[in-house]
Amino acid sequence: MPGCRRLLARLIGAAALLAGLVSPPLAAVERLPKLVLAGPAAAVSTPLIHMIESGALQDVAERIEFHTWKDPDQLRVLALGGKADFIAMPTNVAANLYNRGVSLKLLNVSTWGVLWMVSRDKEAKTLADFRGKEIAMPFRADMPDIVFGLLAEKQGLDAKKDFKLRYVGSPLDAMQLLVTRRVDHALLAEPAVSMALRKTKSFPVSIIAPDLYRSTDLQQEWGRLFKRETRIPQAGIAVIGQALADEKLQARVMAAYEQSLLWCQKNMLKCGEMVAKRIDLLTPEAVADSLAVSQTRHVAAAAARPELEFFFGQLYARNPALVGGKLPDDGFYGLGKAP
Incomplete structure (x- = not known):
């Protein structure tokens, strides 16, 4: 019948149109x-x-x-x-x-903000307080050495002349020098700071006098000297x-x-x-x-x-x-x- 044929053609056309509009399932992303x-x-x-x-x-x-x-x-x-x-x-x-x-x-x-001076001197508060002293310093000419140099120069100090920098391979190496008493001061990055304090039972406070102190916060020095937020990228x-x-x-x-x-x-x-x-x-x-x-x-x-x-x-x-x-x-x- 003509009416039925027309209806069937419409249904077939609609199915074809629908098939064209619906995309196949997306393939899973390969790992x-x-x-x-x-x-x-x-x-x-x-x-x-x-x-x-x-x-x-x-x-x-x-x-x-x-x-x-x-x-x-x-x-x-x-x-x-x-x-x-x-x-x-x-x-x-x-x-x-x-x-x-x-x-x-x-x-x-x-x-x-992970850079700190760690010291046996509880009176040391700023980098200037370490003038003339030996400091274990990790990563020569890289972070954190360059931050130390910037902050020293900003307050009129020469990092090479005013401090006795003892360069070592890493913050953990500097930490080892501290805990074995081969140096009294070091610039460390966390978690080496906390590890040094834990190893010497200097955390967070000790009943007896602690062996080491979390001393100068380099982020605080950055904010103070450059008049910026106390953080460094x-x-x-x-x-x-x-x-x-x-x-x-x-x-x-x-x-x-x-x-x-x-x-x-x-x-x-x-x-x-x-x-x-x-x-x-x-x-x-x-x-x-x-x-x-x-x-x-x-x-x-x-x-x-x-x-x-x-x-x-x-x-x-x-x-x-x-x-x-x-x-x-x-x-x-x-x-x-x-x-």
């Missing part, structure tokens, strides 16, 4: 065979370790590894060789590598190698990093247990102590740009080579928009 995270034995790495231990990225990669770099030379080998996808590093090192042609972006700044996470091309992966890793940082701040001892399993010389209690006193907050690199550029500007004025000869351009700042 990476391996994802490599890297960082130092410092506060910036704590969320990375929690991310692995908690399985936060199990949907992203079949295998996730964490590699510890012990000094800036090892860090540069990792970066130049493309041996990691996401690396926790000092912000000035990231700028230096970028300006020297290494393909990377800084994704965030999470370490804003010291370290964050950089993306490198093939992961540079995958912004969705970067966003996923940064979201996990932020959540892990918040979890660690709320569950300090449990987080400390995870970290101590992967980093020798650290104890869960010392990591928990460090989480309680450190200034750590996830800030996208683009949002942190004004503070980064002020910091880099100070380094450039002192020695342009510290940031690779110039301030990094827009391509250095990954994810997000500047305020």
Whole structure:
């Protein structure tokens, strides 16, 4: 019948139209065979370790590894060789590598305040109080040595002439010198500060006179001398190698990093247990102590740009080579928009 044929044609046409409008199911995102995270034995790495231990990225990669770099030379080998996808590093090192042609972006700044002088002298309050004294100093010509130099110069001191700097490989090496009484003063980064105080039973206060004191807070010195907030954009996470091309992966890793940082701040001892399993010389209690006193907050690199550029500007004025000869351009700042 003509009416039935017309109705059937309409139904077939509608079915065809519907088939054209409805897309086939999206294929599941294929997991990476391996994802490599890297960082130092410092506060910036704590969320990375929690991310692995908690399985936060199990949907992203079949295998996730964490590699510890012990000094800036090892860090540069990792970066130049493309041996990691996401690396926790000092912000000035990231700028230096970028300006020297290494393909990377800084994704965030999470370490804003972990540098302290630790001393046997309870009267020492400012860097000037350490004039003429021997100080164990980790990472020559890198963070924290360059921050010490900046702050010394800002108050009319010459870091090379007015102090006896004893350079060592890492904050944990400086801590060992302190606890074995081979030096009386050291510039340390958390959690090495808390570890030194724990090892000498100097935390948080002792019934008897403590052996060591948490002395000058370099962040407070920064705020006092530069008339700024008492925080320094010291370290964050950089993306490198093939992961540079995958912004969705970067966003996923940064979201996990932020959540892990918040979890660690709320569950300090449990987080400390995870970290101590992967980093020798650290104890869960010392990591928990460090989480309680450190200034750590996830800030996208683009949002942190004004503070980064002020910091880099100070380094450039002192020695342009510290940031690779110039301030990094827009391509250095990954994810997000500047305020």
